[in-house]
Amino acid sequence: MNSPANRQRRRFARRSKAMRRVSGGLALLFALITAGFLYSALAPQAGTAVAAEDDPVAIAAGQQLYNNSCITCHGANLQGVQGRGPSLIGVGQAATYFQVSTGRMPAADNGAQMPRKEPFFNEEETNQLSAFVQTFGGGPQVPSGSLRNDAEIARGAELYRLNCASCHNFTGKGGALSQGKYAPALDEATDSQIYAAMLSGPENMPKFGDGQLTPDDKKAIISYVQNAKATVDPGGYGLGGFGPVSEGLFAFLVGMGLIVGVTLWMGARA
Amino acid sequence: MSGGENVVVPSDEELAKMSTEDLARLGARLDGVELVEYGERYVPGSPADKAAERSVSKWFLLTAISAVAFIGFFIWWPHEYETVESGRQWIFALYNPLIGLFMGLTLYCFGVGVIAAAKRLTPHEVAVQQRHIGMSAEVDRRTLGAELADTGAKAGIKRRGLLKSSMGVAGLGLGVVAIVPVLGGFIKNPWAKGDESDLWVTAWRPTGDKKVRLVSIDGTPLRPQDLSAGSMETVFPGVPGGAKASDSAVMLIRLRPNDQVTPRRGQAGFEFGDYYAYSKICTHVGCPVSLYEQQTGRILCPCHQSQFNVYDGAFPVFGPATRPLPQLPIALDDEGYFIAVSDFIEPVGPGFWESGQGRTT
Numbered sequence: 001m002n003s004p005a006n007r008q009r010r011r012f013a014r015r016s017k018a019m020r021r022v023s024g025g026l027a028l029l030f031a032l033i034t035a036g037f038l039y040s041a042l043a044p045q046a047g048t049a050v051a052a053e054d055d056p057v058a059i060a061a062g063q064q065l066y067n068n069s070c071i072t073c074h075g076a077n078l079q080g081v082q083g084r085g086p087s088l089i090g091v092g093q094a095a096t097y098f099q100v101s102t103g104r105m106p107a108a109d110n111g112a113q114m115p116r117k118e119p120f121f122n123e124e125e126t127n128q129l130s131a132f133v134q135t136f137g138g139g140p141q142v143p144s145g146s147l148r149n150d151a152e153i154a155r156g157a158e159l160y161r162l163n164c165a166s167c168h169n170f171t172g173k174g175g176a177l178s179q180g181k182y183a184p185a186l187d188e189a190t191d192s193q194i195y196a197a198m199l200s201g202p203e204n205m206p207k208f209g210d211g212q213l214t215p216d217d218k219k220a221i222i223s224y225v226q227n228a229k230a231t232v233d234p235g236g237y238g239l240g241g242f243g244p245v246s247e248g249l250f251a252f253l254v255g256m257g258l259i260v261g262v263t264l265w266m267g268a269r270a
Numbered sequence: 271m272s273g274g275e276n277v278v279v280p281s282d283e284e285l286a287k288m289s290t291e292d293l294a295r296l297g298a299r300l301d302g303v304e305l306v307e308y309g310e311r312y313v314p315g316s317p318a319d320k321a322a323e324r325s326v327s328k329w330f331l332l333t334a335i336s337a338v339a340f341i342g343f344f345i346w347w348p349h350e351y352e353t354v355e356s357g358r359q360w361i362f363a364l365y366n367p368l369i370g371l372f373m374g375l376t377l378y379c380f381g382v383g384v385i386a387a388a389k390r391l392t393p394h395e396v397a398v399q400q401r402h403i404g405m406s407a408e409v410d411r412r413t414l415g416a417e418l419a420d421t422g423a424k425a426g427i428k429r430r431g432l433l434k435s436s437m438g439v440a441g442l443g444l445g446v447v448a449i450v451p452v453l454g455g456f457i458k459n460p461w462a463k464g465d466e467s468d469l470w471v472t473a474w475r476p477t478g479d480k481k482v483r484l485v486s487i488d489g490t491p492l493r494p495q496d497l498s499a500g501s502m503e504t505v506f507p508g509v510p511g512g513a514k515a516s517d518s519a520v521m522l523i524r525l526r527p528n529d530q531v532t533p534r535r536g537q538a539g540f541e542f543g544d545y546y547a548y549s550k551i552c553t554h555v556g557c558p559v560s561l562y563e564q565q566t567g568r569i570l571c572p573c574h575q576s577q578f579n580v581y582d583g584a585f586p587v588f589g590p591a592t593r594p595l596p597q598l599p600i601a602l603d604d605e606g607y608f609i610a611v612s613d614f615i616e617p618v619g620p621g622f623w624e625s626g627q628g629r630t631t
Contacts, residue, residue: 150355162487162504166560166572177563178570178577178588201500204563209498230354232363266385 055131062132065125069106078136084110092139093130095200098193100126104202112180113203116188140199140209147191149219153227156220163208164221171241172225177204186225194222298397307396322390329383333376340372460622469622473507473515474598475613483508484522484547484600484608491607494543497524500564504550507610517618519550520598521569522608523562523580534583537615540599542608547598548584551619552576554591569595593621 066074073085080087088096099105103117121129134141149156161170169175172186181204186194198218201207213221239246277299280288288296291308298305312319347369352362405411427433460469474482483491485508497503505522506513525531525544533540540546548569552559557573567580568587576589584595596618599611617625 158487166558175572177561178566178568178575181563181566183561201498201564204565206562206564207498207501209496209501211496212498212501212503227354232354232359234363234366 058128058131059135061125062128062130065121065129066132069120070129073107078133088133088136090137090139091133091200093134093141094196095139095202096130096133097126097142098196098200098202100129101196102189102193113182116184142192142196142199143215147195147219148223148226149216150223150227152216152220153223156217156222156224157228159213159217160221160224163213167205169241170243171228171238173241187229189225191222191226194225195219301399303397303399305395305397307394309394311391311394326383326386326390329379329386333379333383336372336375336379340369340376343368343372468517469617469625472613472618473509473512473518474520474610476610481603481609481611482512483603484520484610485512487513489513492522493606493608494545494602497522497545499524499526499544502560502562502564504560505547505608517551519558520547521550521560521562522547522600525567525580526564529567529581531580532582534585534594534597537583537597537599540597540611542600542602545600545608546580547600547610548578548580548595549598549614549618551595552591553586553593553595553618554589554620556619559595 073081074088075081075085078088099114100121101119101123103119104114106120107114108117119126133139167175167177167183168186169183174183174185176182183205189197195218197205198208198213198221199210208218239250277296279300280296285293295305295308310319312322343365347365348358348361349365350362352358422428461467476482484505485491486503486505489508491508492503492505502521502523505520507515507518512518523546525546527544529544531541531546550558550560552571552573554571554574554576557571559569559571559576559578561570561572562568562580563570569578569580569584571577571589571591574590576591577587578584578591578595579587584597586592586594596614596616598614600608601611603609
């Protein structure tokens with residue numbers, strides 16, 4: 001039975017057994033790799049925005065900026081300093097973004113209210129600071145993407161008149177509050193700054209959380225505000241946007257003045 | 271002394287033969303006006319005459335053209351609202367100025383045309399009229415005064431007492447008739463419903479056992495988790511027509527957790543946690559007090575700058591208001607929504623004579 005043919009067959013059988021093992025292993029490897037690729041291709045991306053906020057480099061950079069410009073009044077652990085500045089724990093990205101991007105922070109001095117001014121930090125630094133503050137107790141965040149809801153602009157106007165117009169005036173021109181404080185004009189406010197202000201309630205402005213005004217409501221309000229600002233004034237000049245008072249005074253003084261002037265001129269010529 | 275006394279009045283036959291110009295001169299002379307120069311301004315048909323006509327007609331033609339333009343713009347210019355994004359809003363914005371401009375031009379050109387016609391086409395004349403200086407002559411004044419006095423004396427007004435008093439009563443009646451329709455609408459009896467008077471009751475009053483929910487402007491009932499700390503929402507009674515009830519608007523304020531609050535005497539427990547509900551109607555003259563400052567806890571009224579301190583029972587701290595904002599007692603119902611436990615315990619809005627006395631029962 002030990003014929004070469006038989007030996008050959010045995011060797012072949014042994015080889016085929018080894019080959020089967022190897023090919024099985026290869027197939028398993030291939031399947032695993034494919035599954036891995038498929039998983040990474042099909043699995044939902046874990047929000048890039050969150051990844052950026054958790055970006056340790058940005059947070060470290062934000063901490064550096066904080067230590068240079070904010071620590072004097074807000075404290076080493078954002079706990080605030082008595083008589084200088086409030087705690088920033090839990091105020092979140094929205095408040096930081098609003099205060100820094102409008103130039104209100106860092107403050108020049110402690111007055112009745114922080115005025116809007118040229119921002120000290122650029123967009124990237126503002127985001128780094130926001131990411132750093134966000135790590136202390138979280139807090140509200142301005143969503144990414146479009147902050148407009150042009151389809152519901154009329155409802156936005158209604159919500160604006162109910163919730164915002166009492167202080168900011170119905171065309172967003174602002175107005176006075178008590179003891180030197182004021183509701184600022186919305187002329188320069190961007191979409192994300194308005195959104196951040198509603199979320200965080202800067203200074204004496206009440207907060208408008210998502211339970212009170214849904215993100216859609218907020219976007220509708222922003223659409224209205226930006227639309228009201230961009231609206232063409234039929235006479236070429238808005239006269240402060242105060243409506244019938246200033247317009248009526250102008251019409252009376254200028255109109256009456258013209259009529260009186262023309263009458264006098266006609267009398268002088270007759 | 272009006273002149274013309276020494277003018278000979280022509281007979282009817284003579285009048286019938288007179289030309290229009292002669293009649294016009296006669297009329298002036300009868301009024302004491304002497305026409306020294308009178309006639310056409312220009313020789314009829316001369317170039318100057320035609321130029322004058324053209325310069326006047328120009329204005330009337332402009333009037334007609336602007337009137338047509340006004341009608342054209344009124345009908346065909348796009349008057350439908352255009353959004354900012356469309357890029358055509360300036361076209362829509364020009365609608366009012368354009369029709370105003372052309373209506374104004376129409377009236378202006380017509381006015382200038384009338385003045386130009388008076389100056390350039392009416393006859394050239396130099397007229398002299400004798401005028402007296404000072405008051406009328408003694409005889410005129412005395413005779414006119416005597417005429418009036420004598421009529422009165424002959425009618426016996428002085429001695430007729432009944433006539434005088436009846437005329438006085440008539441005058442009074444006429445005055446009342448003129449005032450009543452205007453004044454009548456203002457006079458109402460606020461106590462016609464007694465203790466149910468609208469001055470005492472608002473839409474927050476529970477009907478039977480059913481307490482009224484606090485709802486937002488769109489009718490959504492509110493739960494404690496809806497508002498962030500340091501926020502304010504205007505809420506209305508959750509009954510039909512509640513959002514339109516002018517005395518029932520309420521500010522639902524959520525204070526920050528560490529805010530120290532001194533409630534009004536006898537009103538502790540009207541709040542729910544950090545939630546406080548105050549009437550939105552100013553106690554001065556009833557403006558909406560909605561300028562809530564969430565850090566200082568002040569509510570500012572935009573009309574006369576009254577300020578109310580939320581941390582101190584909404585008592586006024588500045589301005590003309592004298593009474594605190596009424597507080598609405600709130601709680602949660604079985605489903606976890608805010609309800610008003612009862613109506614306000616005092617009248618809302620501006621004070622009135624009986625407002626401090628409370629209900630009789």
